[in-house]
Amino acid sequence: MIRLALFLFFLAGSVAAQQSDAPVPEAEPPMTYERLGKIIFALDPQAQPIGPGFELTISDVTVLVVTDTNADRMRAMVAIGSAADLSPADLQRMMQANFDSTLDARYAIANGTLWAAFIHPLSLLQRDQLISGLAQTVNIANTYGTLYTGGAAEFGGGDSNDLQRELIEELLKKGEEI
Numbered sequence: 001m002i003r004l005a006l007f008l009f010f011l012a013g014s015v016a017a018q019q020s021d022a023p024v025p026e027a028e029p030p031m032t033y034e035r036l037g038k039i040i041f042a043l044d045p046q047a048q049p050i051g052p053g054f055e056l057t058i059s060d061v062t063v064l065v066v067t068d069t070n071a072d073r074m075r076a077m078v079a080i081g082s083a084a085d086l087s088p089a090d091l092q093r094m095m096q097a098n099f100d101s102t103l104d105a106r107y108a109i110a111n112g113t114l115w116a117a118f119i120h121p122l123s124l125l126q127r128d129q130l131i132s133g134l135a136q137t138v139n140i141a142n143t144y145g146t147l148y149t150g151g152a153a154e155f156g157g158g159d160s161n162d163l164q165r166e167l168i169e170e171l172l173k174k175g176e177e178i
Contacts, residue, residue, distance in 0.1 A: 097148035
């Protein structure tokens with residue numbers, strides 16, 4: 001019994017030593033309006049600051065990014081169209097997609113407009129989360145009425161996954177040096 005206890009003691013010490021030698025990934029600083037702006041301008045040098053946010057273009061789609069530092073929130077949005085003509089079938093399909101294929105972006109309705117939106121706590125947002133969320137928002141806007149997908153994960157063996165994943169990979173590459 002003592003041998004087993006000693007063995008386990010030394011084994012635990014060995015595992016702890018191995019784990020402490022592993023490189024620790026550098027933590028990102030908290031996201032701020034200023035840091036968010038640097039990332040957005042890396043993705044679109046023609047982006048425009050607007051009040052507490054930005055307007056940028058990704059793949060020919062206008063994206064609005066709004067921050068609220070007091071509430072620690074960030075929202076990226078793409079206007080898809082009028083909500084007035086949505087049928088019950090449209091609404092059901094969007095809710096199904098919100099559950100399984102839009103990923104971190106969502107379909108939403110506000111002020112009579114159908115939106116694609118990505119919403120996240122501002123300070124906890126990491127660079128790659130922002131970039132992926134922007135791409136997913138553009139993807140669900142572009143695939144409204146067809147695939148209803150954020151593009152980062154798809155079931156099946158078709159071409160959609162690779163085509164939609166390209167936008168995320170392209171934006172992540174642009175954001176690597178930030």
